[in-house]
Amino acid sequence: MDYAVQTATDGLHVTLKGRMTLIDHEKFRNVVDAIEKSTGSKCVFDLSGLEFVDSSGLGMFLIARDVALPKGMEIELSGAQDGVKRILQIAKFQTLFSVRP
Incomplete structure (x- = not known):
């Protein structure tokens, strides 16, 4: 998985590309650290390049959510x-996150 974290006016914009698997856990820790440090109200994950x-990987999104929620940050x-898209639907992530097309 490749990723990029950019600061936006309302929070963070995280772009993910490639394959998100167990081996990416350490890389994703950097994303979680950015969420912890952010003072924004929103973190948008752009999954358009995620194959x-x-x-x-689903668990990593849950970790990000667990860090963001106490700060009042929306994921x-x-x-x-x-x-x-199919995996997110099967996991019913639309009940935990704001999921946009």
Whole structure:
């Protein structure tokens, strides 16, 4: 997985590309650290370049949510395509996150 974190006026914009699996846990820690340090109200994950996510990847989103919620920060997942979109639907992530096309 490749990622980029950008500061936006209302929080963070995180772009994820490639495959998000267990081996990306350490990389994702940097994203969680950015969420912890952010003073914004929103963190948008752009998933349009994400080709695959496994259960460990889903767990990483839950970790991000656990860090963001006490700060009053909303997590939005946007642009998921094909298989990633399907996995998010199966996991019912729309009940935990704001999920946008």
